[in-house]
Amino acid sequence: MAPIDExxxxxxxxxxxxxxxxxxxxxxxREDWLLMLSPDQVTMDRRPLVGIDTTGVDELAEAYPRxxxxxxxxxxxxxxxxxxxxxxxxxxxxxxxSGREWDSFHLTRWNADGLNVLNIIFPSDRLxxxxxxxxxxxxxxxxxxxxxxxx
Numbered sequence: 001m002a003p004i005d006e007x008x009x010x011x012x013x014x015x016x017x018x019x020x021x022x023x024x025x026x027x028x029x030r031e032d033w034l035l036m037l038s039p040d041q042v043t044m045d046r047r048p049l050v051g052i053d054t055t056g057v058d059e060l061a062e063a064y065p066r067x068x069x070x071x072x073x074x075x076x077x078x079x080x081x082x083x084x085x086x087x088x089x090x091x092x093x094x095x096x097x098s099g100r101e102w103d104s105f106h107l108t109r110w111n112a113d114g115l116n117v118l119n120i121i122f123p124s125d126r127l128x129x130x131x132x133x134x135x136x137x138x139x140x141x142x143x144x145x146x147x148x149x150x151x
Contacts, residue, residue, distance in 0.1 A: 041118070
C-alpha cells in the first residue's frame with residue numbers, strides 16, 4: 001500500500017463539497033452543514049468508539065446537537081482519492097482546543113444538486129477498507145447510470 005501522500009489525487013466536485021462541509025462542521029456552523037445534506041442522507045460511522053449510524057437529516061441533527069460544536073476545534077483535510085464527480089475520500093484530522101488530535105477517513109457521495117447523500121466514516125487505520133468501499137460504490141454507480149441510459 002502506498003503512503004497516503006502518494007495516494008492523493010486532485011480534487012473533484014465531491015472533494016470540494018466535502019471540504020466545505022467539514023469547514024462548516026469544524027466552525028460549529030450547524031445550519032450551514034445541515035443544508036448540505038440530502039433529506040434522505042445516510043451516515044455510517046465505522047469507528048469502534050463512535051459508531052453513529054443515521055438515515056435522514058433529522059436523525060443526523062439529533063446525533064450532533066447544537067451544543068456539541070461549541071468547543072474549540074480546528075482541522076485539516078487531505079484528499080485521498082476521488083472517483084467521477086460524485087465520490088471523494090478524504091482524511092480529516094481534527095484538533096481540539098486542548099490539543100487532542102484524531103484522524104478519520106470520510107467517504108462521501110454527492111448528488112447532482114450538490115447535496116450529500118452518503119458519508120461513511122472509517123477509523124484512521126482502515127484506509128484499505130475505505131479505498132475498497134470507494135471503488136465498489138463507484139463501480140455500482142456506473143452500473144446504475146448504464147441501466148438508466150438503457151431504459
